[in-house]
Amino acid sequence: MPFSEQNPKKPTQTARSGDRQLSYQETYICPICRHGQITGLTLMDAFACDFCRHIFTANLPEQSVQVVDSSQPMSWRWNGRNWQVAYQDDFNLTMMIWLIGVLLVGLPSAIVWLSAYTFPPLPGSPWAWFPMVWVGCTFLVHLVLVLWVMAEHYQLPWYVASKVRLRSLLGQR
Ligand SMILES: [Zn+2]
Structure with a gap:
């Protein structure tokens, strides 16, 4: 048998086809302006939006980003297709x-x-x-x-x- 069908990682959340992981090599829609694209900054663990210019630090194991240049400490979790607000100040x-x-x-x-x-x-x-x-x-x-x-x-x-x-x-x- 050349290929075993078993899936080594059993994802807790159901991964649908078309879902993408959060990684610095890809672009995603900006969670703040929902207009621009955020891309990974070279040599930095961060993303930047090409429209509103906000900078985000990323936590890849948690698949989340947090805006760093805003007075509001907001963060979002990437669910494979879209952003979900994870934390929005106190x-x-x-x-x-x-x-x-x-x-x-x-x-x-x-x-x-x-x-x-x-x-x-x-x-x-x-x-x-x-x-x-x-x-x-x-x-x-x-x-x-x-x-x-x-x-x-x-x-x-x-x-x-x-x-x-x-x-x-x-x-x-
Ligand atoms: Zn933006």
Whole structure:
């Protein structure tokens, strides 16, 4: 019998056909911007993205990468086809950001609404619509602010990609 069919390594996770191992010789889609490709850096145990320029250190036995040049300590595990978020900073910071976000959106709008409610415009006055519009504007502006902080915190792929596009657009001028 020239070839025995036994498989020496019994993989714990079912390896499907088409799955690739994480190695420095191959390219993978960038886990941050989901737009560029990350390739192994020569002579270094690291990957770099050709689009967003983030650098990742790799842990080949664990098949995972961690971003090193970001304020967010994020890491991803390669499952053979795609990235899965393995670690995304501590729970307390995330809770704090959500709490501040809710307060930042809710509180100013509530104050503006309360003042409009306490001192209502004279009935029939041409500016009677103004307080409610002002409440709406206050809410929207703070909401945009909080959404921006969230996008930065979670490093959302579309946000990172558009940030890189904008930067390169401005740089080309
Ligand atoms: Zn990237």
